[in-house]
Amino acid sequence: MRRIKANRWVVLAVLFLFSLLHQADRLLIGPLTTSIMNAFNINEAQMGAALSGALLVGGVLFPVWGYLFDRYSRPRLIALAAAIWGATTWFSAISPSYGWFVTTRASTGVDDASYPGVYSLLADYFLPRIRGRIYALLKLAIPLGYILGATLATILGTRLGWRNVFRFTGASGLILAILILIFVRDVPRGATEPGFKDLIEIKGARFSWTTARGLLKRKTLVALYAQGFFAVFPINVVTFWLFRYLEVERGYEGGFLLGIMAITVLSLGAGLQVGGALGDWLFQKNLRGGRLLAGAGTIIGVVLLIMALFTSRENALMFSILVAVGAFFSAFVSPNVGATISDISLPEVRSTSLAIQSLIETTGTALAPLVAGLLAARSDLRTAFIIIIVCATVLWLPCYGIALANVSSDVEQTRAELLSRKDHY
Numbered sequence: 001m002r003r004i005k006a007n008r009w010v011v012l013a014v015l016f017l018f019s020l021l022h023q024a025d026r027l028l029i030g031p032l033t034t035s036i037m038n039a040f041n042i043n044e045a046q047m048g049a050a051l052s053g054a055l056l057v058g059g060v061l062f063p064v065w066g067y068l069f070d071r072y073s074r075p076r077l078i079a080l081a082a083a084i085w086g087a088t089t090w091f092s093a094i095s096p097s098y099g100w101f102v103t104t105r106a107s108t109g110v111d112d113a114s115y116p117g118v119y120s121l122l123a124d125y126f127l128p129r130i131r132g133r134i135y136a137l138l139k140l141a142i143p144l145g146y147i148l149g150a151t152l153a154t155i156l157g158t159r160l161g162w163r164n165v166f167r168f169t170g171a172s173g174l175i176l177a178i179l180i181l182i183f184v185r186d187v188p189r190g191a192t193e194p195g196f197k198d199l200i201e202i203k204g205a206r207f208s209w210t211t212a213r214g215l216l217k218r219k220t221l222v223a224l225y226a227q228g229f230f231a232v233f234p235i236n237v238v239t240f241w242l243f244r245y246l247e248v249e250r251g252y253e254g255g256f257l258l259g260i261m262a263i264t265v266l267s268l269g270a271g272l273q274v275g276g277a278l279g280d281w282l283f284q285k286n287l288r289g290g291r292l293l294a295g296a297g298t299i300i301g302v303v304l305l306i307m308a309l310f311t312s313r314e315n316a317l318m319f320s321i322l323v324a325v326g327a328f329f330s331a332f333v334s335p336n337v338g339a340t341i342s343d344i345s346l347p348e349v350r351s352t353s354l355a356i357q358s359l360i361e362t363t364g365t366a367l368a369p370l371v372a373g374l375l376a377a378r379s380d381l382r383t384a385f386i387i388i389i390v391c392a393t394v395l396w397l398p399c400y401g402i403a404l405a406n407v408s409s410d411v412e413q414t415r416a417e418l419l420s421r422k423d424h425y
Helices: 002-027 033-040 044-071 074-093 098-107 115-123 128-139 141-160 162-183 197-202 209-217 219-249 254-285 289-309 316-330 333-344 347-378 381-424
Strands: none
Touching: 002 074, 002 115, 002 128, 002 141, 002 162, 033 044, 033 098, 033 162, 033 219, 044 074, 044 098, 044 115, 044 347, 074 098, 074 115, 074 162, 115 128, 115 333, 115 347, 128 141, 128 254, 128 333, 141 162, 141 254, 209 219, 209 347, 219 254, 219 289, 219 333, 219 347, 219 381, 254 289, 254 316, 254 333, 289 316, 289 333, 289 381, 333 347, 333 381, 347 381
């Protein structure tokens, strides 16, 4: 256990760097959307299809990655994902036509499905009482990666072109693969579970299909899976289309546009950290604490984002404030959902459980930019944003209620099962 404590921060640092650069590579396509559309002479609907391709491929592969992570060495598989990321991004950079670009961009989704293994590994390095904060720290790579991607797209994209930006980020994947192989080591599954860590280190928990199927008997997990499909629509519509919305429909340009994006993304990152820390504190007081916080944050965030969309183009300051504060509260959800799934799932099927959630969320994520593109082609992006945010929230609320009602009993059931295993060792 002392060895785990000594190495865990190095592991977290390397995996954070992997997530940061990977997210920058994934998300910089948003700021580069206009350049790519001009290069291939395509419209919003066609670009939406290109955006959705990688997400669909990643979604299909989540169960495969989840199974592999529960059976084999997680660091080696993460390193493989980094290498695949580098290679497929290079293929996108040399695409000669729209058809090739859609195909090669879709292939970048292969490595996108590797995150369940990252979170599963970190769950075995860090105790449950701080998992929300650890997950929040890792998820900080998403907004920071967006800023990094936007900066690369704005500075290098205008000077070197979008293809060279893809070449640059693709090379970073190959470098990260080597770093992961050098610095990240696997640990026994369940090594940090309360009351069970010493036994797990002697005899590890092993994956079984019976245990994996049992995940669907937990009402909280089923509700979180359903909730995840609807909850990702608003944030991903904004992630993929906000740059174009600000450029085309609000008329913002250059440094001012980048400034709005930076403030919004930094607010999102701050919300992740506050939400993770506050969720951990509330979880220790009440097993429903994290879920209550997630619901409150989501509702407040939705209201503020809708208000921002109704501000005038000239009132850029109010628009920026509303979007930034809305992003801050919306970020409370992510770390607490991940921590809840880890707390309810048994260690030997935790990657599979997280992969199921990722599969469902990615399905929604894949459809979101396409649906928004189709709606925008018939009206405009502002109307598309409003329709999607309102509809997703209405469908999300019943699932949230079911999860809230059952989370305490499901966490207690998992803890009881872990403690009962002492009699068998």
